[in-house]
Amino acid sequence: MEQAVEQQVPENGQESAREEEQRLKKLQQENQKLRAAMEALKTKSGKAIRRFEREEQLKPYQAELIRMQQYLESTGTRMIILFEGRDAAGKGGTIRRVTRYMNEKHYRVVALGKPTEQEKTQWFFQKYVQQFPRGGEVVLFDRSWYNRAMVEPVFGFCSDEEYRNFMLGVSGFEKDLVRQGTILIKLYFSVTKDEQAKRFDRRKNDPLRQWKLSEVDVQAQERWDDFTNVKYEMLRKTNTTHAPWTIIRSNDKHQARLNAIKMILNSVPYERLDPKLDFVPDPKVVVSGARELEIMEAQLLKKGKFTH
Template sequence: MAEEKKQSKTEEKTPTDLSVVDTKKPTPQVEDTNQQKLESQVQQLKKSVAQLKAEKSKALRQFSREEELKPYQAELIKMQQYLEKTSTRMIILFEGRDAAGKGGTIRRVTRYMNEKHYRVVALGKPTEHEKTQWFFQKYVQQFPRGGEVVLFDRSWYNRAMVEPVFGFCSDDEYKNFMLGVSGFEKDLVRQGTILIKLYFSVTKAEQARRFNRRKNDPLRQWKLSEVDVQAQERWDDFTNVKYEMLRKTNTTHAPWTIIRSNDKHKARLNAIKMVLNAVPYERLNPKLNFVPDPEVLVSGSRELEIMEAQMLKKGKFTH
């Protein structure tokens, strides 16, 4: 009898009707919030995957481009050995607008070269003492010995480009330079120096894009100078002095080579080919393609023709 009462009490405590169990189903508002969170997480995951794919693709593309340069960089070492063996001097001038790709090309040219037989020269603004000297004097002091290559990251052509645009030289100083530079270079070449003059040409839109990247990238901000800030505003001024420089200093003994540098990789590759083709060394790999891309590498004479055609057609230079 006691057991029956105990069992009865237990049955009373245990509900047999499932309808009285409190399931506490989520409200529609809670369901919507959870769905939104899930969708947000999915979108974030997709974005992360896409970013990883883009970074991987960029890294592979960069690796592929660097690998494409290596056979030509090996040729530069062979060329260097020839210069050393024959005690030949070489000077390479890297000119062009700001952010045109000069520095990156210099790094690719010299990456695997023998450090004992090349120098990169990037001179600052003249000191008060240098201002009293013959204009070419500070550059001559940096000239190569036999078997050495000197690469000028901007050269005496500052007097033809940057200085007149920003008023850093007088009209007489500019005119004297333009009258004397061809004879100066002719003597260099006549006495056995290999002189290569490269002008890197970038479009206005691409220059602006590179400047914006420098502004926003802490690793590149050091490259942005006060002169760079004004480069876009003075675009036409730089174009005009570029034309005058080509017209008066593109000579048979020291011609200019224009390199279209919107595509940095193509610019670097063709600049290296240009340097290699200037030296009669024995090729390390004769099967390599040493022919420059005519869409990237343009002679100074051809560039003058293009610019003069622009002037006739549109009344101004467009690049």
């Protein structure tokens, strides 16, 4: 009997030690989960703070856009802003920041879909002209007639003849617009291939962004070089003194938005609301069409192909 009791004591002790060990492991796991949750909360809070600070940085310039609108309205001046660039380059987000506080009565955002059967029989520019601004109004084109210079030739949505006719006629069309008093701003948002891929992945995995992903988007990475080639031809033939292109480096979305707004404000001779604001575009973000052509041609000479 005594021997049985002696044997039971170490077994109970071992069992107690195992329970203690399991309890400690469980506490460690819970502690790790808590730390991970705290880190995630800290990261989330940090992102929210950074987002808030960036939006606050835009507000003085958004107030200037309202003052600019008032000038356009008082003078009856028409303004057209073209937002072009590759898919996921940041055009839509910039348009939302530009228009966020503007007077809704005096601006319109135009994003035209595929041409109807009737539109296919019309003069190519006709559907765009129908959307042009009246005096005192700003029209922002989320993609424009330059679809014919970029998307359509890459995907075979237009014939070679239609493409050539467009490239021959567009500069004269724009010159007439500007000559008759319309302020025309042409912005091309330039994103790198790696950054575009990241943004596409985000769209695929985020249910709030999945609607942005189209069939054209899916093929954008595969046809990267094709888009680069037509971009070069577009800049070479349509970057003119009366309607120049402005390239916005858009890997950093916030800087792209801020500098695009500065470019818009600098195109209108209105009286500044706050003259102390910095209206000078960042040369690392904003590049003239002529300079972009020089960069692309240097790449072609050095590497035998475009790398932008």
